[in-house]
Amino acid sequence: MKVFRNIGELTRFLGEERFEAAVREGKKIKTGFVPTMGYLHEGHASLLRRARGENDLVVLSIFVNPIQFGPNEDFERYPRNEKQDLALAEREGVDAVFLPSVEEMYPKPTRTKIKVEGLTDTLCGASRPGHFDGVTTVVGKLLHIVQPDRAYFGQKDAQQAAVVAQMVEDLNFPVRIVPCPIIRENDGLALSSRNVYLSPEERRAALVLSKSLLKLQAEVEAGERKTAAEAQRAIVLAIEAEPLASIDYVEIVRFPSLEPLEGGADLGETAEREGVLVALAVKFGKTRLIDNVIFMNKGEQNV
Amino acid sequence: MKVFRNIGELTRFLGEERFEAAVREGKKIKTGFVPTMGYLHEGHASLLRRARGENDLVVLSIFVNPIQFGPNEDFERYPRNEKQDLALAEREGVDAVFLPSVEEMYPKPTRTKIKVEGLTDTLCGASRPGHFDGVTTVVGKLLHIVQPDRAYFGQKDAQQAAVVAQMVEDLNFPVRIVPCPIIRENDGLALSSRNVYLSPEERRAALVLSKSLLKLQAEVEAGERKTAAEAQRAIVLAIEAEPLASIDYVEIVRFPSLEPLEGGADLGETAEREGVLVALAVKFGKTRLIDNVIFMNKGEQNV
Numbered sequence: 081m082k083v084f085r086n087i088g089e090l091t092r093f094l095g096e097e098r099f100e101a102a103v104r105e106g107k108k109i110k111t112g113f114v115p116t117m118g119y120l121h122e123g124h125a126s127l128l129r130r131a132r133g134e135n136d137l138v139v140l141s142i143f144v145n146p147i148q149f150g151p152n153e154d155f156e157r158y159p160r161n162e163k164q165d166l167a168l169a170e171r172e173g174v175d176a177v178f179l180p181s182v183e184e185m186y187p188k189p190t191r192t193k194i195k196v197e198g199l200t201d202t203l204c205g206a207s208r209p210g211h212f213d214g215v216t217t218v219v220g221k222l223l224h225i226v227q228p229d230r231a232y233f234g235q236k237d238a239q240q241a242a243v244v245a246q247m248v249e250d251l252n253f254p255v256r257i258v259p260c261p262i263i264r265e266n267d268g269l270a271l272s273s274r275n276v277y278l279s280p281e282e283r284r285a286a287l288v289l290s291k292s293l294l295k296l297q298a299e300v301e302a303g304e305r306k307t308a309a310e311a312q313r314a315i316v317l318a319i320e321a322e323p324l325a326s327i328d329y330v331e332i333v334r335f336p337s338l339e340p341l342e343g344g345a346d347l348g349e350t351a352e353r354e355g356v357l358v359a360l361a362v363k364f365g366k367t368r369l370i371d372n373v374i375f376m377n378k379g380e381q382n383v
Numbered sequence: 384m385k386v387f388r389n390i391g392e393l394t395r396f397l398g399e400e401r402f403e404a405a406v407r408e409g410k411k412i413k414t415g416f417v418p419t420m421g422y423l424h425e426g427h428a429s430l431l432r433r434a435r436g437e438n439d440l441v442v443l444s445i446f447v448n449p450i451q452f453g454p455n456e457d458f459e460r461y462p463r464n465e466k467q468d469l470a471l472a473e474r475e476g477v478d479a480v481f482l483p484s485v486e487e488m489y490p491k492p493t494r495t496k497i498k499v500e501g502l503t504d505t506l507c508g509a510s511r512p513g514h515f516d517g518v519t520t521v522v523g524k525l526l527h528i529v530q531p532d533r534a535y536f537g538q539k540d541a542q543q544a545a546v547v548a549q550m551v552e553d554l555n556f557p558v559r560i561v562p563c564p565i566i567r568e569n570d571g572l573a574l575s576s577r578n579v580y581l582s583p584e585e586r587r588a589a590l591v592l593s594k595s596l597l598k599l600q601a602e603v604e605a606g607e608r609k610t611a612a613e614a615q616r617a618i619v620l621a622i623e624a625e626p627l628a629s630i631d632y633v634e635i636v637r638f639p640s641l642e643p644l645e646g647g648a649d650l651g652e653t654a655e656r657e658g659v660l661v662a663l664a665v666k667f668g669k670t671r672l673i674d675n676v677i678f679m680n681k682g683e684q685n686v
Contacts, residue, residue, distance in 0.1 A: 225557075
């Protein structure tokens with residue numbers, strides 16, 4: 081496994097690998113890319129495994145991207161553990177890890193931003209203004225550097241995956257975005273690098289998120305009729321019953337368009353025609369967690 | 384010469400050409416790209432010739448991009464002549480022409496825009512709000528489709544070339560932007576597809592632009608001391624003496640940053656340290672023309 085901190089060295093390596101494969105083996109090799117902010121967990125590992133299974137070359141990037149954090153957010157204290165990350169990458173058979181510094185990615189403050197409209201003014205976009213511009217801009221940069229055939233995104237950040245897919249479609253990026261299912265702890269908590277912030281009490285309290293979401297999922301899958309408004313209300317009530325939880329949002333929207341779903345729409349029925357995203361963001365102390373379930377008729381994008 | 388109207392067919396062709404060259408000749412081929420809005424003239428031909436001289440594959444795109452035109456601008460009446468354009472492309476040895484429809488480029492209205500800040504709020508950006516967002520967005524799309532090694536831009540649109548170069552640098556597009564000198568008629572008029580709009584009287588009147596700019600250039604190159612304010616005033620006076628001309632702007636700025644230059648700065652002295660752009664936009668009847676001279680110490684970017 082090779083580790084690169086310099087853009088030029090990474091692109092030279094990738095260019096050589098691709099060219100050599102063409103010349104020596106008469107083969108067009110496929111590159112799978114997993115962009116992350118590091119502090120890797122089993123959710124990231126699942127993306128790497130999928131990338132490993134589908135591609136000849138697997139590239140992982142680890143970069144805590146300052147421009148997607150708001151001024152009062154956790155950029156400085158975002159957890160980092162390079163050694164542990166490299167060990168996980170090695171175990172998952174990654175070929176190249178890209179570990180740039182902030183100066184390498186932003187030698188001067190960027191004057192250019194990629195902005196996706198519509199999908200970014202709801203859910204996390206409403207609570208974190210400018211966040212998704214930072215995400216799409218850095219993903220655009222990384223896609224230009226790595227030039228992958230496929231890029232893998234976890235569905236825990238369902239809005240992020242939808243926004244990136246919209247960017248790729250609108251701007252004709254030559255890459256396929258592959259959304260991958262949420263990975264959960266045995267007790268249901270969605271894996272997140274930010275879980276490390278939680279105190280033991282908060283960690284216990286946070287189970288209300290997955291419990292209420294997975295309960296709804298089970299009910300809808302069992303054929304119970306439920307409107308979007310009823311479902312939303314039930315989740316809000318369950319979370320409000322937890323004293324340590326403070327709701328940022330609980331919303332039910334169409335997926336992947338993220339357009340509003342009328343309160344009276346039947347969840348099961350709607351999900352037979354189109355995707356439905358039930359998404360929430362809830363704070364436990366200073367820690368903001370997100371989680372979701374996606375109902376999809378087609379098997380393509382699993383929850 | 385191959386002509387493509389479909390994105391998928393073009394990208395398959397380019398992919399095959401590159402792959403075949405690697406497999407058969409053990410060679411990494413270079414692609415030169417000239418993006419245009421068509422109605423090609425000798426200015427475009429000069430870009431194609433430069434591209435032909437420097438690359439293995441030359442791709443020309445012809446696309447009148449609706450999203451870079453304002454609501455009261457000339458999108459509908461922008462001149463088009465596909466047959467003449469293809470003949471010129473053939474003469475210049477182009478390998479592939481990309482001629483997409485608006486529906487091919489924008490099957491749905493784009494929700495994604497690439498925006499460059501700072502460089503776009505001055506000069507033409509001040510008179511044409513949103514114009515450069517449309518330019519950078521379509522250039523981003525075209526770069527993703529064609530994936531060239533080099534892309535060629537005429538310096539008549541000096542601000543456009545600077546904005547695109549900034550985008551490429553900020554977003555790590557794997558391409559080199561090659562700025563190319565303005566091509567002029569024998570009497571000095573800068574070549575432009577929009578010259579076709581001019582009546583014979585307007586055509587004669589429009590010579591005041593190149594005359595005043597080239598006079599300034601000759602004076603500065605002859606070592607005459609002139610401040611930015613004096614130079615700007617002299618050009619404004621010359622144009623105001625022409626009854627058919629109506630000034631949009633005459634400005635002197637640093638290049639390529641497009642940052643303001645103090646009125647008291649000596650042009651010749653400044654140009655020894657950094658680039659200086661003298662740019663103007665002037666209307667003759669309904670036709671808005673632009674022209675400029677660039678003073679550069681280094682020979683890299685000629686005027």
